[in-house]
Amino acid sequence: MARALTKRKTDGTLYVRPTAIERQIDEVSSLGLLELRQRLMVADKKAGGYLQSETLVHLIRLSILENRPEVSGTVLPFLLGRCERNLNVTVSDDLRDATMVREDILGEFSELLALDVTTGSGVLDYYEVHFNSAFAALRVNVVRKALTRLKYESEPESSDLPDDDLFGQPDSLVKKLIDNLSEPPTQEWKLRGKLLLKAINQLPNKERKAVMLVHYYGYLQGSDDPSQITAATLCNCTPKTIYNRLQRAEKKLAAFKE
Amino acid sequence: MIRPAEVPQRSFEDALYLLSIEKNMPDAALLDEVIRACPEFSEELTDFAIDLAIDRCSNQIRDEEAVPSMVALENVSPAVSRALSRFQNCLHSVQSTEVSGSVIKTLHAVSLSREAVNPFAHLSRGQYRDIAKNLDVNTVFLSKFRDRQIVPTSIPVAFQRRLASEVDVPIELLAAHLAAAQGAPHGQLYKADKKPSNQAQQSFEEAVRGSGLDPEQQKALLEL
Numbered sequence: 001m002a003r004a005l006t007k008r009k010t011d012g013t014l015y016v017r018p019t020a021i022e023r024q025i026d027e028v029s030s031l032g033l034l035e036l037r038q039r040l041m042v043a044d045k046k047a048g049g050y051l052q053s054e055t056l057v058h059l060i061r062l063s064i065l066e067n068r069p070e071v072s073g074t075v076l077p078f079l080l081g082r083c084e085r086n087l088n089v090t091v092s093d094d095l096r097d098a099t100m101v102r103e104d105i106l107g108e109f110s111e112l113l114a115l116d117v118t119t120g121s122g123v124l125d126y127y128e129v130h131f132n133s134a135f136a137a138l139r140v141n142v143v144r145k146a147l148t149r150l151k152y153e154s155e156p157e158s159s160d161l162p163d164d165d166l167f168g169q170p171d172s173l174v175k176k177l178i179d180n181l182s183e184p185p186t187q188e189w190k191l192r193g194k195l196l197l198k199a200i201n202q203l204p205n206k207e208r209k210a211v212m213l214v215h216y217y218g219y220l221q222g223s224d225d226p227s228q229i230t231a232a233t234l235c236n237c238t239p240k241t242i243y244n245r246l247q248r249a250e251k252k253l254a255a256f257k258e
Numbered sequence: 259m260i261r262p263a264e265v266p267q268r269s270f271e272d273a274l275y276l277l278s279i280e281k282n283m284p285d286a287a288l289l290d291e292v293i294r295a296c297p298e299f300s301e302e303l304t305d306f307a308i309d310l311a312i313d314r315c316s317n318q319i320r321d322e323e324a325v326p327s328m329v330a331l332e333n334v335s336p337a338v339s340r341a342l343s344r345f346q347n348c349l350h351s352v353q354s355t356e357v358s359g360s361v362i363k364t365l366h367a368v369s370l371s372r373e374a375v376n377p378f379a380h381l382s383r384g385q386y387r388d389i390a391k392n393l394d395v396n397t398v399f400l401s402k403f404r405d406r407q408i409v410p411t412s413i414p415v416a417f418q419r420r421l422a423s424e425v426d427v428p429i430e431l432l433a434a435h436l437a438a439a440q441g442a443p444h445g446q447l448y449k450a451d452k453k454p455s456n457q458a459q460q461s462f463e464e465a466v467r468g469s470g471l472d473p474e475q476q477k478a479l480l481e482l
Contacts (some may be wrong), residue, residue: 002412007272009276026309038371041331043327043331064349076345077338080341081326084337084338089315089320090320097482099337100402103341106341107344110345110348114348114349118352123271123272126275129279134279136310136313137275137278141274143309144309145412148461149461190319193319194462195314205305208308209305212312214309215309216311217286217311219286229286229290229293234293235304253448
């Protein structure tokens with residue numbers, strides 16, 4: 001049985017590995033290096049012998065802890081290869097210096113693996129629970145840092161737009177499109193969704209934030225109740241500013257109304 | 259379930275992972291919960307949540323990854339090769355650094371509490387100025403690291419390494435200091451009329467641009 005994880009969920013309870021991962025860890029712990037390598041060569045995620053990335057992280061952690069570099073030396077290139085393939089599709093070529101950013105993410109992940117055992121940070125627990133989601137957190141964060149370095153836009157605030165419907169949730173087409181992204185019914189919707197996300201990504205940061213907070217997360221633009229979290233409180237501005245940012249964004253995304 | 263008082267304080271890094279792994283698609287309830295747990299990072303967490311949501315939406319409409327060929331599995335690409343070197347170098351530097359038992363204890367304690375050793379605390383004024391000079395920065399900029407005024411995740415690893423080397427502490431100890439909660443140590447004296455209060459943290463880039471560094475210094479730091 002693999003050792004217990006130490007990180008906690010938002011409700012304070014300890015994270016546990018999914019049962020299938022626990023079972024796989026038990027199964028592979030008795031494998032020799034040759035058998036392990038054979039299992040690592042199973043590339044199809046749907047195949048029975050496929051080793052989950054969560055299991056690979058566990059094996060690497062354990063090998064560092066037990067000073068068995070031959071295990072981490074065998075497993076790590078496969079895990080990093082998976083990460084690289086993931087980054088090739090998830091980090092868009094549209095991003096300037098995309099190759100460098102992908103390499104940064106791979107490098108940061110490598111350092112995370114090397115430092116975890118020594119520092120006792122336990123951050124790799126997240127990768128043993130849900131590798132893809134944890135890796136997405138790292139990826140999104142590194143891409144954000146890269147964008148911050150590259151993007152210096154200053155967005156003038158406009159306050160001359162009307163403030164009617166201020167606290168309403170507009171029946172926006174953008175919202176409908178975002179809602180449909182989760183279950184795209186057709187290839188056409190997939191294409192439309194890709195274009196929409198690209199357009200949202202190209203909005204100035206403040207408008208993008210307003211669009212996503214209101215239309216994806218469903219926050220109210222503002223509220224009379226000071227204790228309520230709204231798009232305005234999250235953006236540290238007035239509800240009217242949120243409204244204006246939404247108006248400007250809607251105009252830029254008007255092409256999707258066709 | 260454990261009582262709230264027993265829940266350890268969460269770092270910014272923990273908050274990012276929680277937002278990412280607790281739900282398949284992040285939602286307002288989760289974001290509210292994480293922000294309430296880490297109110298000091300509410301702005302950064304909101305920005306991260308926006309990008310995470312866009313990333314997840316993109317995943318929904320992305321075509322499935324093709325199964326790699328045996329040749330692709332056998333081959334180690336140049337990028338993976340460089341990442342492997344980074345892993346080995348990092349592991350070697352950690353294992354070969356004489357990290358004392360007390361440092362290890364401190365590092366473990368940091369993950370459980372918000373107290374951390376301030377590696378700048380023992381420096382004399384002269385040493386402090388020398389470190390700033392060696393890093394080609396000014397003391398205003400350096401003080402932002404001492405006082406934890408910079409969002410730790412925004413600091414390039416290369417700069418953290420250089421800073422740790424100049425301050426002569428293991429990088430883990432510096433990272434622990436940077437990630438710990440802001441605030442003056444207990445018993446700290448102050449000259450101002452009012453007790454010093456925590457300031458909002460800046461990103462590394464904001465600190466570079468807002469510390470009176472000359473354009474060349476700024477360029478060098480932003481290229482790290």
